Amino acid sequence: xxxxxxxxxxxxxxxxxxxxxxxxxxxxxxxxxxxxxxxxxxxxxxxxxxxxxxxxxxxxxxxxxxxxxxxxxxxxxxxxxx
Numbered sequence: 001x002x003x004x005x006x007x008x009x010x011x012x013x014x015x016x017x018x019x020x021x022x023x024x025x026x027x028x029x030x031x032x033x034x035x036x037x038x039x040x041x042x043x044x045x046x047x048x049x050x051x052x053x054x055x056x057x058x059x060x061x062x063x064x065x066x067x068x069x070x071x072x073x074x075x076x077x078x079x080x081x082x
Contacts, residue, residue, distance in 0.1 A: 003042075003045070004033035004035075006045065006052075007035060007045055008020060018036065018037060018041070019036045021034045021035060
């Protein structure tokens with residue numbers, strides 16, 4: 001999903017031509033994005049994105065959200081036991 005957001009952002013900025021053709025909702029809140037990639041540039045963007053600051057930032061945000069979720073679930077369980 002993060003790569004899809006990155007590709008869409010580059011398209012909106014006019015850096016690449018990657019219009020979204022379709023979005024399919026998968027299980028557990030996941031989505032699959034289909035781009036019109038006639039030039040086959042998504043493969044190169046995958047590598048570029050994996051090494052980008054944006055990818056590192058999003059990974060850190062996901063980690064923090066997971067930590068918060070885990071801590072909140074733990075505090076809810078402790079309050080139920082009381």
